[in-house]
Structure formats: C-alpha cells, structure tokens
Amino acid sequence: MNRQVVDISAEELRARRRAELRNVIAMAVPVVITTSSRAMMDIVDYVMVTQLPTHDAQAAILPAQILMWSYIVIGLGIVSMVNTFASQSLGRGEPRECSAYGWQSLYLGLGLGLIGAFLIPLAPSLVRLIGHEPSVQAAEIAYLKIALLSIAPTIAAEGLGWYFVGIHRPWVAVWTSIEANVVNIAVVWTLMFGHFGFPAMGIAGAATGTVVAVCYRTVRLSIAMLLPSQAVEYGSRHTWRPSWFRIMNLLRVGVPCGIQWVTEVLVWAIFVNVLVGRFFGTAHLIATNTAWQYMRISFMPTIGIGRALSALVGRSIGEGDPQRAIRESRIVAIITLAYMGSLSLLYSLFGAWLIGLWNADPAVTSVGSGVMICMAVFQLFDALGITYGSALRGAGDTVVPSIFFIVSHWVIIVGGGWWVASAYPQWGSIGPWIAAATLITVCSLFLWWRWHSRAWMKIDIFRKDMTSAPATMPVAELPITNYQ
DSSP: OOOOOOOOOHHHHHHHHHHHHHHHHHHHHHHHHHHHHHHHHHHHHHHHHTTSSSSHHHHHHHHHHHHHHHHHHHHHHHHTHHHHHHHHHHHTTOHHHHHHHHHHHHHHHHHHHHHHHTTGGGHHHHHHHHTOOHHHHHHHHHHHHHHGGGHHHHHHHHHHHHHHHHTTOHHHHHHHHHHHHHHHHHHHHHHHHTOTTOOOOTHHHHHHHHHHHHHHHHHHHHHHHTSHHHHHHHOTTTSOSOOHHHHHHHHHHHHHHHHHHHHHHHHHHHIIIIIIIIHHOHHHHHHHHHHHHHHHHHHHHHHHHHHHHHHHHHHHHHTTOHHHHHHHHHHHHHHHHHHHHHHHHHHHHHHHHHHHTTOOOHHHHHHHHHHHHHHHHHHHHHHHHHHHHHHHHHTTOOHHHHHHHHHHIIIIIIIIHHHHHHHOGGGTTHHHHHHHHHHHHHHHHHHHHHHHTTGGGGOOTTTTOGGGSOTTSOGGGSOGGGOO
8 A cells, every 4th residue: 555755846735635625525425415315215204104194104114114224234234345345446447346346236135135025024023022002013014014125126226326436426326316216206105195096005105115216226227337338448248247256255344334234223223112112102202203304314414425435435545545545534524524513503403493393292392302402412423433434444444343333332322221211211212312422422433543543554355356266266256357
C-alpha cells in the first residue's frame, strides 16, 4: 500500500481535496437514494396501514418486519462485500473480477432463500411465543408468512445493486430502486384496500407488494448486468457462472458482517417485541413503531453515504492509496455529523408534535416524545459509527468490529435493557431506550478508535483469491482472465 511521496504545491493540494470532495458527493447522492428507497417501501407500508380501520396493523408491522429481517440480514451482510470486492478489483485494474463477484449475489440469494422457505411454517409459533395481544398477533402472522418469500430476491437485488456501486456506476442501482418503489406503491394500494376488483388483503397486501417489488428489481438489475456496456467493459456475459472460490471469498469476509447484522436485528427484535411490546403494552409499541420511522429518516441516508464511502475506500486501497481513503472517511464524517446533528435538534424540539402526526392518542404521544429525546441524544454518535464502520468494511476489516458488536449488543441492550425494564418499570419503555442510546454511543466510539488504529492497513481481502487456484479447476472456476 506504500506509494512514492512527491512534492506538490498548495494549489495542487487544494485541487486534489476539491476533487475528492466531488467524488464523495457524486457517489453519496445516488447511494443515499438507493439505500433510502428500500426504507421507503417500509415507510409507505406503515403510512398505508395507518389508514386501516384498527390500530392492530400499526402495532404489528414493525415487529413482523424485524422478525423477517432477522434472517435476511445475514445474507445482506455477506453480499454487501460485493461492494468491497468489486471496488478493490476496479482499483487493481481487474474489471472482470468485478462482474464475477456481482453475479455470485444471485446464487447466494437463491441458497439463503431456499433455507428461509422452511421458516414460513414456523412463523405463527414464533409470533405466539412473543406474546403480543391476540389481534396484533394475527396481523403479524398475516404479514410475516408472505414477507418471508422476499428473502431470495432481496438478497440477490442488494448484491447486484452493490456491484454497480462498487464499479462506481451507482445510478443503475438508483433507477431500479425507484422503479421498485413505484411497483410497491401500486401493488400495496391495490391489494391492501381491494381496488380493481381484488379482495382487500389488509396488512397482507403490504407484504405482497414488497415481494413483487423486490422480484422486479432483481430482474431489472440482472438485465442491466447483460447490457452491451457491461459486457464489453466488465465481461459480464462471460462471468455469470457460479464460482465456489469467489463465493468462499465473500463468505470469508462477509460472514462476520452478516453475523453482526443478524445479531443487531435479533437484539432489536427482542428490544421492540419484548422489552417494549411485552413489558409495557400496545401504546408503547405504537410509540416505538412511530419513532422508528423517524429514525429511518436519519440513519438510512447515513448508511447510504457510508456505503458510498465503502466503495471509495475500496477503490483507494485497490489503487494502493490508503491516505486517500483516510481523507475520504474524514469528509464523510463531517457530512454525516452535520446531517444527523440537524435531525437531533429537530427531534429534541418537536418530538411530541412529530409523533402526533401519526397517532393522536395522548398515551402514544407522551411515550413517543420521550423516545424522540433518546433518539436525539445518540444521533451524533450514530453518525460516527456508521461512517467508520463503513470505512472499515471498505477495507475488509470485518472480524474484530463484528465480535465487538455481537458482545456489546447482547450485554448492553438485552442485558442492560432487561435490567432497567425490570428494576425501573416506572420509566416505561424509556428505560430500554436509554440502554439503546448507551449501546450506540459505545459502539460508535469503538469504530472511531478502530479506524484510527490503522489495523485495516494490514488486511488483504484477496489473499485466498482465485489467482492462486490450481490449474485442474473446472472451467467454471477458472480465473476470469482465461475466459477469453
């Protein structure tokens, strides 16, 4: 990673900094749109279920979504590494490796989707085990049994989308995301309320819309992979075969990330379903569900900026310029701190009013305003955590951060949240939310320290890549350079 040091003038240095800032913004804007668009599907679903005649669906949709994501995220964590491998391959001057890693998303999605299909019959038992009110349980089961069918296309589409981000063509992912959102809105509106002669499906219509939308996006991205521009520059029509070696590389670097993500979602599932919903009831559950929609507005765009940073860091490292990666991460940290800091001020000043826009019940508004204060407290720390966690993933540094995340989530949220909910029940669900704010602060400070320790500079994600594979490998496993 060492580069020759050369003297440059102050003007040249300023020009380089301006170019780096433009690169960050050019990557961040489309990736933010892409990342936020998937959250928009869930937000649109939530807005529509508030129009249903009872509050059962409003209480049920977030717990059901979290249960679904508890499995999906392990696959998303793995295929997120397509971004890292594609961007570093691009920096190394190996364009066909980029598309080869992109195609593996389809096979990983299919495999994990088949495994996930066996979870569908277990959904009712799992929901009943959590123990919400019977009417809420019925809505959760109706949503979950259909939503689990979205596992394979969601994972495949995410991996293909991050391939385009990794090769610095993020607008392909953007347009497919926008199209998928339009499909989702049309299908949900039609099926949830029973338009055009279809029976009204209620909350199950929201789940069906998501399945149709992510299937559409997977097909669109696959077609984009086969376009002439991709075929000529990245050899995408020749690199579609399953590659066990590349899948193993993605698993080696991505499984720690996937385990971290599934741990996060499991812990938050326990948080929402048990520490809030089961301990304190439906009003607290609705308040948390509503506040969560605002939390998505803050963290989803920031995650998008972070994923753009992963692609930039990956390319800088692939080109042998880690100092540029450091500068890029600093620029992104300033942007995310400014964005989430502004929302922190908004949530602290207008929290009760924002909650009241969704549900005017005084009990919900009272609890929700306290939740919004907790969210306001940890926004700046979350900005740092997302920024430096994304930079570390771009460098392939996933093992140590994942171990820290897994331990801290179980200790602070599950252990600490359970303790405060039991010891101080008079605080209501604000007690577990204080534990959540503590967790985000601790994890963010750790990720900041890990990046500045420079341990990531010693990592080489290609150390077991296909270039060292034996010559007796099957044709489908041969290095990309031999397809010609």
